[in-house]
Amino acid sequence: MVLLTLLAVVTVAIVRQRSLFGVVILAGIYSFLMASVLIVLDAVDVAMTEASVGAGVSTVILLATLHLIKTTEMRSVRRHVLPLFVSAVTGAVLVWGTLVLPPFGTADAVIHKHVVPRYIADTIKETNVPNVVTAVLADYRGYDTLGETTVIFTAGIGVMLLLRGARRRGRTDREKVSP
Amino acid sequence: MSLDLILRVGTKLILPFILLFALYVQFHGDFGPGGGFQAGVITAGMVILLAITFGLKAAQRVAPRSLVERMIPLGALIFAGTGVVGLVMGKNYLDYSVFSRDPAHGHELGIFLVEAGVLITVAGTMTALFYAFVERGR
Numbered sequence: 001m002v003l004l005t006l007l008a009v010v011t012v013a014i015v016r017q018r019s020l021f022g023v024v025i026l027a028g029i030y031s032f033l034m035a036s037v038l039i040v041l042d043a044v045d046v047a048m049t050e051a052s053v054g055a056g057v058s059t060v061i062l063l064a065t066l067h068l069i070k071t072t073e074m075r076s077v078r079r080h081v082l083p084l085f086v087s088a089v090t091g092a093v094l095v096w097g098t099l100v101l102p103p104f105g106t107a108d109a110v111i112h113k114h115v116v117p118r119y120i121a122d123t124i125k126e127t128n129v130p131n132v133v134t135a136v137l138a139d140y141r142g143y144d145t146l147g148e149t150t151v152i153f154t155a156g157i158g159v160m161l162l163l164r165g166a167r168r169r170g171r172t173d174r175e176k177v178s179p
Numbered sequence: 180m181s182l183d184l185i186l187r188v189g190t191k192l193i194l195p196f197i198l199l200f201a202l203y204v205q206f207h208g209d210f211g212p213g214g215g216f217q218a219g220v221i222t223a224g225m226v227i228l229l230a231i232t233f234g235l236k237a238a239q240r241v242a243p244r245s246l247v248e249r250m251i252p253l254g255a256l257i258f259a260g261t262g263v264v265g266l267v268m269g270k271n272y273l274d275y276s277v278f279s280r281d282p283a284h285g286h287e288l289g290i291f292l293v294e295a296g297v298l299i300t301v302a303g304t305m306t307a308l309f310y311a312f313v314e315r316g317r
Contacts, residue, residue: 127287138293139293159311
């Protein structure tokens with residue numbers, strides 16, 4: 001509850017903040033809070049990813065981006081009533097959706113009855129790997145992880161093409177000016 | 180580039196431990212939380228910290244851009260290639276039981292290879308992204 005309140009406070013602070021540097025730092029704080037929430041929910045693997053990617057690398061890359069652009073957000077000219085309305089309604093619908101979910105940690109929830117018992121019972125026998133999360137990620141759901149790796153590969157190649165192509169053109173311009 | 184002595188010495192002290200932690204996360208992923216993705220990000224984090232404190236040149240001596248950019252497809256190829264081995268040996272794609280006579284041991288080995296592929300791609304991508312952004316800013 002404390003963590004969720006802090007998350008809300010940080011979110012409001014991000015929205016109200018004009019300096020983009022502050023926004024990046026607050027987003028890092030948000031990621032760390034989120035990682036703590038995930039630890040409370042016993043999802044340590046996800047918490048680790050959130051802390052390293054969300055709070056670590058993203059913050060650094062966002063700061064590097066700030067180096068390239070202006071660091072103050074422009075004040076908006078008019079009030080955004082419709083976007084506020086849409087996000088409030090979406091949020092309300094999502095909260096309403098959680099009301100019919102089974103309580104957290106119930107053993108007889110639908111999601112725990114499908115393949116989970118088989119994973120928990122057979123992982124050690126079938127893969128010699130005690131961490132079921134790793135076994136599911138890399139073995140039972142190997143296709144999904146292959147897809148994720150391909151996504152990372154594609155994203156990396158894409159960003160490099162965008163940023164480095166432009167850089168090379170910039171350099172030739174500069175070389176023309178100062179031979 | 181003149182920076183705090185404390186910062187430099189502190190970074191120097193902490194760097195090997197970051198790498199060690201990344202390797203621990205990678206190889207202990209079978210037993211505890213962690214795996215290729217997290218380990219890759221931590222490895223990239225080490226290179227980024229090095230670049231922030233000692234400058235881009237020092238970081239690129241440790242992880243040259245050509246190496247980092249080759250790691251991106253290499254990891255994906257290791258992952259996909261691990262699947263092809265199963266195909267060649269007459270089983271399904273990504274069926275790791277072909278790696279050893281004991282299927283469970285084969286699965287263990289397959290998971291290890293796949294995680295290594297993920298580590299290489301993620302570490303390469305994250306470092307290459309950082310390099311791309313920083314070099315653009317010059």
